[in-house]
Amino acid sequence: MSDGLQAYCRECSAEYYRQRQEAKGKRVRVKADVPSGHKRCPQCEEIKPHSEWEPNKSSSDGWSSYCRECRAERNRISYFKRKYGLSPDELDALIAEQQGVCCICLAAPAEHVDHCHQTGRVRGVLCFSCNAALGQFKDRPDAIRRAAAYVEGTPWKPILVAPGVYQLPS
Numbered sequence: 001m002s003d004g005l006q007a008y009c010r011e012c013s014a015e016y017y018r019q020r021q022e023a024k025g026k027r028v029r030v031k032a033d034v035p036s037g038h039k040r041c042p043q044c045e046e047i048k049p050h051s052e053w054e055p056n057k058s059s060s061d062g063w064s065s066y067c068r069e070c071r072a073e074r075n076r077i078s079y080f081k082r083k084y085g086l087s088p089d090e091l092d093a094l095i096a097e098q099q100g101v102c103c104i105c106l107a108a109p110a111e112h113v114d115h116c117h118q119t120g121r122v123r124g125v126l127c128f129s130c131n132a133a134l135g136q137f138k139d140r141p142d143a144i145r146r147a148a149a150y151v152e153g154t155p156w157k158p159i160l161v162a163p164g165v166y167q168l169p170s
Contacts, residue, residue, distance in 0.1 A: 039063055043070040084113050084122050094125050102127035 001007060008016070018028045032047065034040050040047045043066050054064040054071065064071060080086045086094070095110050102108045108127030115122045117139055126134070137143045146168070158166035 039067075041067040041070050043067075043074070080113065084115060084120075086113070086122065091125075094122070098125060102130050104130040104133075 006013060014031075021028045029042075032040055034047055038047050038049050039053055039061070046067070048067050050063060052067050052069070054068060055062060056064040059065070066074060077088055080088070080091055091113070094113075098110050100110055102110050103114075103124045104126060108129065110125035110127065112126050112128055112131040113122060114124050114126045114131050114134060134144075137147065158168050161167045
């Protein structure tokens with residue numbers, strides 16, 4: 001209107017909006033009363049105190065859209081989808097296929113996705129230590145074999161064949 005006011009009150013406008021959305025087959029969330037110092041999370045649909053929210057200066061109320069717990073879960077799902085192309089169900093299936101243990105040490109719980117850095121293909125789910133060890137060996141099978149031979153006590157001293165040319169024992 002020219003005076004800057006709406007033709008209908010806020011409640012009537014909200015009711016009209018709800019009716020139009022329902023006529024389109026869409027669902028409209030019922031507005032819940034939220035006490036001061038609290039906020040409702042749209043994912044878990046719980047009303048939580050501001051202490052369970054991350055601050056967000058760009059938001060109109062100064063708090064993030066989702067509570068800390070839901071936000072962490074959404075970020076985790078987004079990370080695995082973006083980085084490895086895995087949905088939560090696919091990740092759970094990978095872990096279940098391995099009976100929940102690391103493929104290498106067979107002792108620790110499988111929690112870290114291992115992938116080939118050249119192709120990006122997911123190889124499996126490992127424990128932190130085994131995944132870090134593969135990273136330290138830069139995914140080089142020859143270095144891993146030499147490390148295994150070293151740990152098993154097999155001598156692997158290279159033989160000098162020519163200046164600057166070494167032959168490794170088989």
